[in-house]
Amino acid sequence: MGTVLANREFRALWISEAVSVAGDQLTRVALAILVYERTGSAFYAAGIYALTFLPALAGGLGLSQLADRYRRRTLMVVCSAIQAVVVATMAIPGVPLWVLFVLVIIVPMVQSPALAAQNATTREVFADDDAQYLRSQDLRGISTNTMMLLGLGGGGLLIGAIGITWTLLIDAGTFTVAAILVHRDVRNRPPAGSKDDGWFDGAKWVFGDRRLRVLLSLSWLVGLAVIPEGLAAPLAQEAGAAPESVGWLLAADPLGFILGTFLISRFVPDRHRIKLIGALATASVGVLVLFALKPNLIAALVLLALAGAVGAYQITVMAVFNSIVPNEIRGGAFGAARTGLRVSQGLGVAAGGLVAELIGSAMNTVALAGLLGVVLAIPLAVAWSRLHEAPAPAKPSTPDNDTPGRQEAA
Template sequence: MSDALRNREFRALWIAEAQSVLGDHLTTVALSIMVYNRTGSALWAAVVYALTFLPALAGGLGLAQIADRYPRKAVLVISSATQALLVGGMAIPGMPLAPLCALVVLARLAGAPANAAQNALTREIFTDELYLRSQDLRGITANIAMLAGFGGGGLLVTSLGPSWALALDAASFVVAAALVQLCVRARPAAGDPGDGWFTAVRWVWGQRRLRVLLALSWLVGLAVIPEGLAAPLADQIGASPQAVGWLLAADPVGFILGTFVLSRFVSAENRRRVMGLLATAAAAVLVGFALTPTLPFALLLLMLAGAAGAYIITVGATFITWVPNELRGGAGGVYRTGLRVAQGVGVALGGVVADLVGSATTTIALAGAAGVVLTIPVAVSWSRVRRTTP
């Protein structure tokens, strides 16, 4: 991964993305605390939290195509500058709730083209195996930023206040825009502005090999069910309330370790070869929750599931590689949106099943079993696709 960092353009993109991800998680914490303190309503706090995700879903299918129609460097700079202004507006003390919600939606919508441009531009920078290593580094950094943002976000917000925390996030977008402007080479637009708005979406759905990769990514929806059940899981296995944080952290820690091992010791071709096996293993490990594990055993199971789940980086990198450059922005939006929807549906479904069966451990074990059943045919399809694709 250090080889990827030697590239000046990627280094700028990586730093810009890392601080933006960290700032986004900090903003999520700040908004939750700000809204709850102002309204005293758990419902309003949950609504504002949901607003940080929903626009990304709509923007992923629509606005992501801007990254194909216009120069990607310009898309990144303008998007970051726009987010800086919108988040800066949220930081104004006493901002009424309705405009605050509107700013949240607009800020996340503005981020959709930037995410698509980042993914597509990184593939333009690297045309060899370094591209996969760069995605490993991005995946590790994103998970570390998530842990730091959620873990330290509450402390920072309570120390500085929500407005200052939001101001810091706004400043991070200014820095990101400056880094991209100064360090990334200008390239012409990859696509044609006259192309149909959903050309990339239609093209992706017409490719069987890409549909199989999408199916592999959607299976992550079952793997995230333990995250949504962390609190009842801790209660059921007799752990303290503080253990909820440990249970939430176990999966991303395992993901970081799994990504490092794959990146350091497994070639790109072998990683593609074992994607189906790792996807099956990530689900199979969760079946161990049928034993109603102790806290240490539960943490181990979640870390192992997270480590196996590191296959998703290879899925995403292969998907982008197999898409023509002029369609990568829109296609990346399809991939990212599907991944987000699968995760949201998985968490919601896990909550419904847990209420029905009355057990968090049983629900997680059922998710693991369902994951194995669903993953095996997808893994077989992937094996066939991989052998027939040049």
């Protein structure tokens, strides 16, 4: 995996993403604490945290297409600069709450096209080496999850040590570093697409291809796999564990994901990884069925870590996705895929909470989610086993085509 770091362009993209992710987690924690200290309202504290996620939905589906219409390096640099200024403004003591809420909306909105550009550029960097591209995605998956854990886990400690203002300024600094690295080390390639393309050509092309529909459906099963995170507190209670164990339950899945990504990358040949997507997707939700046995805390942690480990198939899903989608619409296509992923996670957590409230058991809710996931995953896995070797359909040559890429891969 370390061989991909010899590529200067990827190294800049990788470092900029890692430091930005860590800074984002610090900001989420800092803003939640800041708003709670100023208002004393748990509702407002939760609201400011939620706002760091929700605008990415609209930005992912709409603004991601900017990554196809403009130079991707320029877009990444401009977006990082805007985010640095916005977060630095948040750090000004006494900023009115309404201004803070507006600024919080801007950051993830701007982040969406930057992520789409970064995702597409990484594929361009390794356009002639599929094996190294897959390794680069493994490394991104490991580092991103590690930085999220460090940022969330250490955020409170850092804020206690240096204060909210300096913590926010650190996040602003991470965006500045990202902008400098990308501008210095990433090639300034011409736009991949055209400003004359239809605004949602990427999304239309994706959903017009049966193979990609099946692939994304397997990815969006994470909406069921994420339900234990939303029920961490009642799960700890049912397991007879102390409230402090909620953090362990939340950390188990991403820790498992990091380990699973490394093991799959190290021991599973590339050609087999694509074939195993369906089986691993089924296993990632199937493990949750065992919560029907009412495991204790240790067993619950093992189950969640195991679910996270096999859930590392998500890395392969996005690598295959980016390899199938034409470069000129890759930004918009990525935005559609990421938006679907976010929506599935949000709906999954909300539905899990509702079901747990109705049946009175978080563990039974998780088990039911796992059972539903298996029922959905098996036919999708069978379909993927038949479709994964099919050639991709050609991108339509006319931007105003109403049904781009309607051929079904078979």
